[in-house]
Amino acid sequence: xxxxxxxxxxxxxxxxxxxxxxxxxxxxxxxxxxxxxxxxxxxxxxxxxxxxxxxxxxxxxxxxxxxxxxxxxxxxxxxxxxxxxxxxxxxxxxxxxxxxxxxxxxxxxxxxxxxxxxxxxxxxxxxxxxxxxxxxxxxxxxxxxxxxxxxxxxxxxxxxxxxxxxxxxxxxxxxxxxxxxxxxxxxxxxxxxxxxxxxxxxxxxxxxxxxxxxxxxxxxxxxxxxxxxxxxxxxxxxxxxxxxxxxxxxxxxxxxxxxxxxxxxxxxxxxxxxxxxxxxxxxxxxxxxxxxxxxxxxxxxxxxxxxxxxxxxxxxxxxxxxxxxx
Numbered sequence: 001x002x003x004x005x006x007x008x009x010x011x012x013x014x015x016x017x018x019x020x021x022x023x024x025x026x027x028x029x030x031x032x033x034x035x036x037x038x039x040x041x042x043x044x045x046x047x048x049x050x051x052x053x054x055x056x057x058x059x060x061x062x063x064x065x066x067x068x069x070x071x072x073x074x075x076x077x078x079x080x081x082x083x084x085x086x087x088x089x090x091x092x093x094x095x096x097x098x099x100x101x102x103x104x105x106x107x108x109x110x111x112x113x114x115x116x117x118x119x120x121x122x123x124x125x126x127x128x129x130x131x132x133x134x135x136x137x138x139x140x141x142x143x144x145x146x147x148x149x150x151x152x153x154x155x156x157x158x159x160x161x162x163x164x165x166x167x168x169x170x171x172x173x174x175x176x177x178x179x180x181x182x183x184x185x186x187x188x189x190x191x192x193x194x195x196x197x198x199x200x201x202x203x204x205x206x207x208x209x210x211x212x213x214x215x216x217x218x219x220x221x222x223x224x225x226x227x228x229x230x231x232x233x234x235x236x237x238x239x240x241x242x243x244x245x246x247x248x249x250x251x252x253x254x255x256x257x258x259x260x261x262x263x264x265x266x267x268x269x270x271x272x273x274x275x276x277x278x279x280x281x282x283x284x285x286x287x288x289x290x291x292x293x294x295x296x297x298x299x300x301x302x303x304x305x306x307x308x309x310x311x312x313x314x315x316x317x318x319x320x321x322x323x324x325x326x
Contacts, residue, residue: 081172082118082254092175099179111233111247114263115180119256125222129276132196145195145279151204152197155278156306165194169282176258177216177282184260185215185284191307192282196222199229199267199275207267211237213294213309214261214281221251226273231257234264251275262293283310 078086088105091097107116120128132153136142145152155165169192177186193213199205206229219231229251234244244264249257259265261281288311292299299311 080120080124082121084118085120085172088117089172089175092179097175097179102179109233109247109249109257111249111259111263113180114233114249114257114259116249116252116255116257118254119218119220120222120254122254125254128278129223132276136198145197148207148210149195149197149204151200152195155194155196160194161192161306165192165280169280173218173280173282180258181216181260184262185287188284188286189215189282190285191310192280193307193310194278194280197277197279199226199270199277201270201272201274205229206269209234209241209264209266211264211293212261212281213283215284215287215293216258216282217261218256218258218278218280218282220256220278220280221253222276222278223253224274224276226251226275227271228268229270229275230268232266232268233259236260237262237264239264251277283307285310285312 084105088102091101091105094101105117108114109116135153135158143154143157144150145154155161169189174189177189180186197204197207231249231251232246233249234241234246241264248268287293288309289299291297292311301311301313
């Protein structure tokens with residue numbers, strides 16, 4: 001099984017950073033090398049403030065540096081993943097894998113076809129939230145995660161797509177979605193939108209009833225300490241709310257909730273604390289090229305950056321385009 005490639009070599013990272021540097025001076029290079037080699041919590045804080053001061057318009061360079069500071073050279077990158085999650089993926093990859101065979105590994109919620117399983121180790125969740133807080137408090141420009149959440153971070157702005165979210169989707173989540181959701185694009189997921197949302201007593205408390213711009217969604221609770229704020233699921237988007245009985249699903253730190261993107265859901269208000277969630281909207285161009293999941297029409301496309309909204313001009317084309325704002 002391929003491991004998550006969460007970092008590059010120290011020298012490679014420093015060379016990349018140096019090519020982009022715009023005013024740090026020789027002293028900054030010495031500081032950068034010392035910080036990368038020390039990998040200490042204090043060094044990380046200094047590095048974060050230094051990067052954000054001198055590269056406020058290039059936040060995509062921050063993530064590789066932060067991840068470098070957290071890399072433990074004696075540990076494989078897969079150590080960030082929960083052992084049970086790795087076991088689930090191995091089961092999905094086996095020759096005789098089937099949905100029935102996963103019953104002993106997955107926790108199926110009362111909501112139809114909603115599954116729960118551990119995704120990350122707790123230590124990784126804590127470190128990730130800490131670095132997200134560093135970025136949130138920095139002066140670097142930040143985009144809104146989506147049209148409903150006001151507080152959060154787009155992970156592609158931190159450079160997490162290529163080295164983290166893409167291999168997570170391709171090597172670990174794809175075998176699972178292929179078995180669980182073959183009827184709604186689970187076998188052909190080829191792009192994503194990944195972001196972190198934050199709920200706080202002084203900010204967003206809840207999230208109204210909605211469906212996602214995705215074929216399949218993974219929602220992982222990263223922390224911190226909070227009470228209440230459960231997810232709730234209704235029926236698919238075609239079923240009116242008046243004909244729906246909703247079911248609550250509890251958030252558990254380190255665990256992910258996997259569901260179909262068109263499954264209506266929301267988040268109840270937290271009553272104390274602060275909650276961070278990693279959301280990955282996984283998309284299959286073969287499905288959405290036929291019909292836009294947001295407007296229910298054949299998509300009218302304009303070119304977009306990166307994965308955009310997951311559409312392609314042709315089923316085999318690498319170009320990703322946008323139909324709607326998400």
